[in-house]
Amino acid sequence: MAFVRISGLSSEAGKNVTVRGWVTTVRSSGKVAFLVLRDGTGLLQCVVVKTAVSPELWERFAQLTLETSIAVSGEVRADARAPGGFELGVSDLTIIGASPLDYPIQPKEHGIDFLLDHRHLWLRSPRQRAIASIRNELEQAIHDFFYERQFLRVDTPILTAAIGERSGLFSTEYFDEGNAYLAQTGQLYGEAAAAAWGKIYTFGPTFRAEKSKTRRHLTEFWMIEPEVAWNDSNDNMVLQEELVSYLVRRTLSNRRAELVELERDLSKLESIKPPFVRLDYGEAIDLLRRKGSTTTWGEDLGAEDESLIVAEYDKPVFVMNYPKEAKAFYMKENPADPRTVLCDDLLAPEGYGEIIGGSQREDDYEKLRQRIVDERLDLASYEWYLDLRRYGTFVHAGFGIGLERTIAWICGLPHLREAIAFPRMMHRLKP
Numbered sequence: 001m002a003f004v005r006i007s008g009l010s011s012e013a014g015k016n017v018t019v020r021g022w023v024t025t026v027r028s029s030g031k032v033a034f035l036v037l038r039d040g041t042g043l044l045q046c047v048v049v050k051t052a053v054s055p056e057l058w059e060r061f062a063q064l065t066l067e068t069s070i071a072v073s074g075e076v077r078a079d080a081r082a083p084g085g086f087e088l089g090v091s092d093l094t095i096i097g098a099s100p101l102d103y104p105i106q107p108k109e110h111g112i113d114f115l116l117d118h119r120h121l122w123l124r125s126p127r128q129r130a131i132a133s134i135r136n137e138l139e140q141a142i143h144d145f146f147y148e149r150q151f152l153r154v155d156t157p158i159l160t161a162a163i164g165e166r167s168g169l170f171s172t173e174y175f176d177e178g179n180a181y182l183a184q185t186g187q188l189y190g191e192a193a194a195a196a197w198g199k200i201y202t203f204g205p206t207f208r209a210e211k212s213k214t215r216r217h218l219t220e221f222w223m224i225e226p227e228v229a230w231n232d233s234n235d236n237m238v239l240q241e242e243l244v245s246y247l248v249r250r251t252l253s254n255r256r257a258e259l260v261e262l263e264r265d266l267s268k269l270e271s272i273k274p275p276f277v278r279l280d281y282g283e284a285i286d287l288l289r290r291k292g293s294t295t296t297w298g299e300d301l302g303a304e305d306e307s308l309i310v311a312e313y314d315k316p317v318f319v320m321n322y323p324k325e326a327k328a329f330y331m332k333e334n335p336a337d338p339r340t341v342l343c344d345d346l347l348a349p350e351g352y353g354e355i356i357g358g359s360q361r362e363d364d365y366e367k368l369r370q371r372i373v374d375e376r377l378d379l380a381s382y383e384w385y386l387d388l389r390r391y392g393t394f395v396h397a398g399f400g401i402g403l404e405r406t407i408a409w410i411c412g413l414p415h416l417r418e419a420i421a422f423p424r425m426m427h428r429l430k431p
Ligand code: NSS
Pocket: 165, 184, 185, 186, 187, 208, 210, 216, 217, 218, 219, 221, 223, 225, 226, 354, 355, 356, 357, 358, 359, 398, 399, 400, 401, 402, 403, 404, 405, 416
């Protein structure tokens, strides 16, 4: 008998097929028994009528437990009440892998630590499948967005010498070369690639040994970093709002059922259209002070500040041109106010916080060299990076969008830990 996946059943109505998967629920009235089967592509209600099957098959069915893997055969019938619109009238059942009654995740409330300890099984829930499928949609949408705009994807190294952002580094021994560090960003390599190939983006895992146990920090997260030759800071923000609007639009059109499964308020996503709000850092500080924040000019904005700012708007907000001391060495000095740099953070609505950090890059050799010295970074490690300003320097800008933060916002997740299959956090390295 033909083996079919649940998502493919619509073309099999009236036929006899075999479906393989895992038991998610079983119930019986004594005369008719129902089982819901999950195969990853959908859910299928399977029905057994006691009088229509052998006593031995009825008995086997009655003994099924949660998460047993099985193969069921029978006739596919259209049924508007069944999940997916089809049910299977069972004529045969094979048990592939038993599942003892102590299956850890039961239909009741479990604490978050318990669920994270059993993440390998927790992934089987409809909620986790919805999140994974939105993540997959977003990854594909990001590739499509850049491909359609003729960007080259560049894979940058994960093992690096000490370069990157200010936050903590993970290190590992590297033969006779001393320590290697896990990449915090692919940006500096992206800049070299932009000088070579014009428009590029990276898509890869990045690592930060930050001792912050917040709902917005992972120690391993995925970042997408476009870098564009001849873009200035303004072009950079236009690209960001186009990308973010596209990602929301695409999720709304292709993954609406999953958003509904997650009980996401769709109206909040429908309003995500360009142009986004643009606030100068100084304006943001004024707004914050009016709202009672104690943050002063010169400081980076904290999570609470970000929430106060976005509460004013129903769209993402760019906060632009931060003071130099609050930001990384590579950002270009703002000609209109040299105390500041040409950069932006994009804050997601509803308090989800910063999802993008971007900037125009310092293209002046002397200024960049001085910033490296002032920040007490090891000049020798940056010689190759300075070469990009020695040999044909160019106006360029780019940004990094955090994949898990974007997923958390679009899905409406309170914490990043559900936005990736196996989250890595300060106190979690397993499973
Ligand atoms: O540190 S960033 O603000 N910027 C960079 O890494 C630049 N090198 C990007 C660039 O211009 N090419 O990080 C960018 C984004 C940030 O807005 C978050 O969305 C995400 O990366 N991010 C994180 N996500 C999860 N966990 C942690 N710890 C984290 N840190 C940053």
